[in-house]
Amino acid sequence: MSRPTVVHLDTNALRHNLERVRHLMPGTKVWAVVKANSYGHGMIKALEGLSGTDGFALLDLAEAKVLREQGWQGPILLLEGLFTQEDVFEALELGCDCVVHELNQVDWLENAMEARQSAQTLHPETLRVFLKMNTGMNRLGLKPASYREVFHRLHAVGFNVAHMTHFANADYVDRTPTVDQQLEVFQSTIAGLSGETSLSNSAAILWHHHLVQCDWVRPGIMLYGVSPSGKYEDIEHAQLQAAMSLRTKIIGIQHLEAGESVGYGSRYRTDVPIRIAVIACGYADGYPRHAPDGTPVWIAGPGGLSNGKICPIAGQVSMDMITVDITDMPHAEVGTEVELWGHYLPVDRVAQAAGTIGYELLCAIASRVKRS
Ligand SMILES: Cc1ncc(COP(=O)(O)O)c(C=O)c1O
Structure with a gap:
């Protein structure tokens, strides 16, 4: 008899939870977050359960490769973007979209444009950039003061640039910066700029969906039927199922x-x-x-x-x-x-x-x- 310790994955629960996201955010596209091997669930099974998503958001090119090898042809977003200059070319080959959160990543993209455009092999519009703004979480992202300038740099070389930020406290009622405060910084900074937007994680989808409207949401933990707040009652209330x-x-x-x-x-x-x-x-x-x-x-x-x-x-x-x-x-x-x-x-x-x-x-x- 082999050791009986087993993880069972319920792909129907994943499907159900994705439907719950769609129910809460009608008309919004979904980046299903599958980093860390789909939050430990296994990328391949997750792909089976979440194939109805609009795109997958994950950590790096190694994870992106697994999805492509499994036959996923839709959008993939690299949540921390590029780690080296060489990553630009691999990201292009795999057809990934990239978060840009640091100036060195902007340099790499511009360098790649120069090198490849002269060889006529790079079409910048094929690589979509999600430019990340630090609206108060102070983890990744450009400060609002430099955001517009970087947007124009990337736009000038022909990239399709979308806007993105991440909420620090969507699962708290008494901590700052609040979702409203971050949203205000975000909206005033991108005023008048073209491009799609991506804002909400699970907590913002569950508890701020009336307030936060955007083109793309980025649910992770709720897709797996687990609470961002750590309180099981929240999951019951949101009718999510453990995967x-x-x-x-x-x-x-x-x-x-x-x-x-x-x-x-x-x-x-x-x-x-x-x-x-x-x-x-x-x-x-x-x-x-x-x-x-x-x-x-x-x-x-x-x-x-x-x-x-x-x-x-x-x-x-x-x-x-x-x-x-x-x-x-x-x-x-x-x-x-x-x-x-x-x-x-x-x-x-x-x-x-x-x-x-x-x-x-x-x-x-x-x-x-x-x-x-
Ligand atoms: C940028 C970004 N978006 C979305 C998510 C998904 O967050 P959650 O699992 O809380 O929905 C994460 C996860 O850490 C993230 O880093």
Whole structure:
């Protein structure tokens, strides 16, 4: 028997979540964000579930290549743009659109134009540029003061230039810069300039869709059925469905007497007799080592996972195993199915217990975990 630790991917959930984006943003084109191997879901499966998108946004040329090899012929956006001068030519060959957020990228594009136009092999209008404005997040992007000048430089060499920014606080109500403040900076800076716009991430789509209108939205986490705020209730309210379920089985049972402890460091001690399930998943599979006692795990009931129940982690997560208190599940035995997160147990709940966010847990799934 092979190790039972598996990620199940529900491509129908991806399709459903994309429909929810379309419902919230009618008439707006969608860049489905699939960076980090589709937030840990696997690019190829994600392509299957999200093929109804208008384009895919991802990190670099290596990811773009995977999509092209899988037969995707539509738009691809490189979210951090070019990393070297040579990238310009590869981006052109792969037919990628590029974010431009730094002046060195502008230089590379201009140099490439000079080199290739003289050889008559480059047509700048075939490479669309999404010029990124720093409207207050202070991560990537040009400050408004230099934005228009750079726009005109790129326009002058013939590029099709679109405008883009990224919101810092679309999932907060009490932090600045607010979505309104960033939007105001963005709109006043591009006033009178031609070109499409791209603004909203998942949080802005979910909570600011009446306010923020643009040509392209860029949803990531909501496509996978996970909350940008970290609160599961938000996902329920938005009618999104979890695409990834991380599952395994019980591989051992221990009966502890009062006063005994479990695992490394004897972190969990019991003062009553308990039953412990040892399950085949650990931090080498991507489960967070820092998950404290009490972190929820879904243990299948007598009829399977659908009538299962939450049981608490008891003891330090180790490399390949987790120990769970199953005293309340007398039917549970070696071979009983377990869900670490997914369809029955939202990843947001596990992330909350472990002091992190769903994004991090999804992206951390290790390559040794099988996928179905
Ligand atoms: C520029 C940009 N747009 C969109 C997204 C998608 O964000 P989310 O997954 O929160 O929807 C990201 C993700 O980090 C991003 O960096």
